[in-house]
Amino acid sequence: xxxxxxxxxxxxxxxxxxxxPLNFALNGGEVVQIAGPNxxxxxxxxxSLCGLFxxxxxxxxxxxxxxxxxxxSLCSQLLYLGHQPGVKKSLTAGENLRWFFGVQxxxxxxxxxxxxxxxxxxxxxxxxxxxMSAGQLRRxxxxxxxxxxxxxxxxxxxxxxxxxxxxxxxxxxxxRHVSNGGLVILTTHQPLAISGVRLIExxxxxRGGNDVD
Amino acid sequence: xMSTDTPSLRRAFWASLRRELLLSYRHKGDLANPxxxxxxxxxxxxxxxxxxxxxxxxxxxxxxxxxxLLATLLSLDGLFRSDYDDGALEQMxxxxxxxxxxxxxxVFAHWLLTGVPLTLLAPVLGVMLQLPEGGxxxxxxxxxxxxxxxSLIGAIGAALTVGLRKGGLLLxxxxxxxxxxxxxxxxxxxKNAIEGFPVNAELAILTxxxxxxxxxxxxxxxxxxxISVRA
Numbered sequence: 001x002x003x004x005x006x007x008x009x010x011x012x013x014x015x016x017x018x019x020x021p022l023n024f025a026l027n028g029g030e031v032v033q034i035a036g037p038n039x040x041x042x043x044x045x046x047x048s049l050c051g052l053f054x055x056x057x058x059x060x061x062x063x064x065x066x067x068x069x070x071x072x073s074l075c076s077q078l079l080y081l082g083h084q085p086g087v088k089k090s091l092t093a094g095e096n097l098r099w100f101f102g103v104q105x106x107x108x109x110x111x112x113x114x115x116x117x118x119x120x121x122x123x124x125x126x127x128x129x130x131x132m133s134a135g136q137l138r139r140x141x142x143x144x145x146x147x148x149x150x151x152x153x154x155x156x157x158x159x160x161x162x163x164x165x166x167x168x169x170x171x172x173x174x175x176r177h178v179s180n181g182g183l184v185i186l187t188t189h190q191p192l193a194i195s196g197v198r199l200i201e202x203x204x205x206x207r208g209g210n211d212v213d
Numbered sequence: 214x215m216s217t218d219t220p221s222l223r224r225a226f227w228a229s230l231r232r233e234l235l236l237s238y239r240h241k242g243d244l245a246n247p248x249x250x251x252x253x254x255x256x257x258x259x260x261x262x263x264x265x266x267x268x269x270x271x272x273x274x275x276x277x278x279x280x281x282l283l284a285t286l287l288s289l290d291g292l293f294r295s296d297y298d299d300g301a302l303e304q305m306x307x308x309x310x311x312x313x314x315x316x317x318x319x320v321f322a323h324w325l326l327t328g329v330p331l332t333l334l335a336p337v338l339g340v341m342l343q344l345p346e347g348g349x350x351x352x353x354x355x356x357x358x359x360x361x362x363x364s365l366i367g368a369i370g371a372a373l374t375v376g377l378r379k380g381g382l383l384l385x386x387x388x389x390x391x392x393x394x395x396x397x398x399x400x401x402x403x404k405n406a407i408e409g410f411p412v413n414a415e416l417a418i419l420t421x422x423x424x425x426x427x428x429x430x431x432x433x434x435x436x437x438x439x440i441s442v443r444a
Contacts, residue, residue: 050303050307051306051307052303052306052307052443053443054443075308075309076220076309078307080303080307082300082303083300084298084299084300084303085300086296086299086301086302086304087299087301088232088236088295088299089299090236090239091232091235091236091239095232095235098228099228099229099231099232100304101228102224102225102227102228102229102232103225103228103229103232103304103305103308103310103315104225104308104309105220105221105222105223105224105308105309105310106220106224107224
């Protein structure tokens with residue numbers, strides 16, 4: 001069961017904290033929505049969980065052990081989907097997915113066409129991604145979720161450019177993941193139709209205050 | 214064969230090499246770019262300097278090496294650029310496999326698709342520059358060894374500057390000093406061969422540089438990429 005704990009955790013930009021320090025613990029079986037106004041540091045917070053941002057203070061504990069940079073054990077249990085989903089336009093949908101798992105050292109997934117069908121891209125396995133719309137590109141990236149066995153999903157605005165039907169599908173998938181003991185941390189500006197979403201609000205830290213230590 | 218589900222570095226290596234080659238195959242123009250540059254400069258040299266064979270023969274070893282070096286430099290700026298822009302680099306950094314090994318595949322593919330074609334083309338272009346007979350074999354061999362170092366060194370610069378808007382100039386400034394020894398020993402080997410002197414020392418030094426950079430550069434490249442991604 002994955003567990004992540006934050007103590008007095010805040011991210012910084014140019015030496016200023018982005019949001020007020022956070023204290024909370026997350027466990028498997030939870031969908032956690034990080035909310036807050038634009039510029040409050042939602043993306044930065046998610047990136048620092050993955051080790052893609054390291055100007056943070058406070059403590060981050062993974063299974064009870066403090067973490068500075070995510071190590072092997074965390075990396076292999078983590079799936080991060082950022083604003084730029086890492087889909088190459090000159091590769092086909094299938095090639096993109098196979099690379100994604102290959103680069104982690106996983107065997108070529110046989111389930112690529114199934115996963116694409118799940119996100120509504122049936123028969124698109126050999127279609128070049130430059131022929132796809134923004135929403136379809138996003139779906140190629142989201143197809144990873146159907147193959148991945150990572151316990152922690154970190155999703156930055158996963159619903160961007162996805163139509164209503166796709167959003168419903170994705171919500172069902174997230175629900176299934178957490179009911180299997182997984183942990184989902186996401187940001188979105190859409191209301192979520194998932195029961196028991198835990199909301200964590202980032203409060204913008206006042207700039208220039210003297211509470212900075 | 215038994216298939217295991219544990220992540221393996223070998224799979225990551227093949228997956229990323231396969232992708233690099235596929236991507237290059239789909240962007241053939243980028244592949245031809247350094248080669249056409251190489252060809253163009255060699256064609257212009259007799260026109261611009263002198264068509265006199267003795268003069269050309271004297272400058273040929275140095276010219277061929279300098280042009281090959283600049284052609285490599287030309288291809289370096291884009292090495293990590295598209296992966297940085299579309300987020301693929303983040304996924305590589307997040308892979309549980311060591312980043313140094315993943316970038317080594319990228320550099321290997323770069324050498325395979327830039328260094329090797331330049332090496333194969335160089336003797337042909339040597340004819341156009343009246344390269345004396347004794348130089349062809351050593352030109353080929355020295356470039357084969359030297360371009361490997363050029364790709365490795367260049368990738369360090371590319372990794373450090375990928376996050377910058379206009380990193381091109383900085384890239385050249387960072388890597389030029391490290392290119393100097395490769396150029397000196399590479400063109401020196403060809404000159405010695407033409408004049409009938411032994412070339413073992415130069416080739417040994419080129420090999421030593423290649424081996425040293427192969428060991429050290431991947432870590433520097435991985436470090437540079439991590440800095441660029443985290444910025």
